[in-house]
Every structure is written in structure tokens, then in C-alpha cells.
Amino acid sequence: MFLYEKNFDLQKKKALESLNEALEKGLVDSDIISLLNKINSLENYFTTSSCSGRISVMQLPDFGDKLNAIWLGKWHSEVKIEEVLDAINKHDEGMLWFMLNSPILHIAARTLEDAVELLNLA
Numbered sequence: 001m002f003l004y005e006k007n008f009d010l011q012k013k014k015a016l017e018s019l020n021e022a023l024e025k026g027l028v029d030s031d032i033i034s035l036l037n038k039i040n041s042l043e044n045y046f047t048t049s050s051c052s053g054r055i056s057v058m059q060l061p062d063f064g065d066k067l068n069a070i071w072l073g074k075w076h077s078e079v080k081i082e083e084v085l086d087a088i089n090k091h092d093e094g095m096l097w098f099m100l101n102s103p104i105l106h107i108a109a110r111t112l113e114d115a116v117e118l119l120n121l122a
Contacts, residue, residue, distance in 0.1 A: 008110045012046040015108070019047065029076050032103070044110040045118065054101040055079050057087040061078075061094040 019036065022028050028036070028065075029052035040046050057073040058065070073087025088096065109115035 008108070011108065012040075015048055016040060017044050031077065036112075038081075039107060043113040046099070046108050048106040048108055050105045051101070051103060052076055053103040054099070055083060055084075056089075056097075056099045056101070058097045059091050059094055060097060060101065063095060 019028070019040070023033070032042065032050055033051040036047050036050060046118045053076065055069065059070045059072055061068050072090045073083060077081070084098075088098075107118065109118055
């Protein structure tokens with residue numbers, strides 16, 4: 001076994017331990033758990049972080065000032081218009097952003113060839 005394979009296996013073990021802790025705490029988006037389990041069951045891949053997507057309303061004092069931004073509403077699943085309007089009504093100063101973030105998965109691959117194979121499937 002090559003050194004990079006040992007490192008990959010150690011990193012995968014740590015990542016899966018971290019994922020299990022997050023699952024126990026309810027910190028993983030429930031609608032993608034089965035996908036994460038499938039990817040992590042594959043010998044040459046593992047996930048390092050994920051998000052099933054997000055809808056959010058954010059208040060910013062100035063354009064790009066994320067440091068001082070305030071979340072007025074944030075959802076990781078279907079949201080009702082009333083909930084979005086309630087979040088918008090909390091806005092009291094600065095800019096108001098309505099955002100839709102697509103799902104994202106960070107996946108580690110054992111080799112460059114494995115990474116290319118995954119990209120070709122995507």
C-alpha cells in the first residue's frame with residue numbers, strides 16, 4: 001500500500017467519525033443522508049462536508065459586509081411564503097438579500113483517476 005493510500009484511509013476514517021458525530025447531533029441535512037451514506041460506502045471516496053441547499057433572507061449593513069450580517073431567516077427545506085415574508089418584515093436597516101444556495105457536496109477521492117471518474121459521472 002502506498003503512503004497516499006494510508007493517508008486517504010486515515011482521512012476517511014476521521015471524516016466518517018466526524019459525520020457520525022454530526023448525525024447524532026442532528027446537524028446533517030436529513031434529505032441527503034442516504035446520498036452521503038452511498039458515497040461514503042464506496043472504497044475510493046468520502047464526503048468531507050455537505051449542504052442540501054438553502055433558502056435564506058439576510059440583512060447586511062453594507063454591500064459585502066458578511067461579518068456584520070444578520071440572518072433573518074434560513075431554511076434547508078421547502079419554505080412557506082409566510083415564513084419568508086415574516087423574515088423580510090424583520091428587516092430594519094441596510095441591505096436585504098434573498099438567497100437561494102444550491103446543494104453542495106465536498107468529496108475526497110483516493111486518486112486523481114477516481115476524481116476524474118466521479119467528475120465524468122456528474
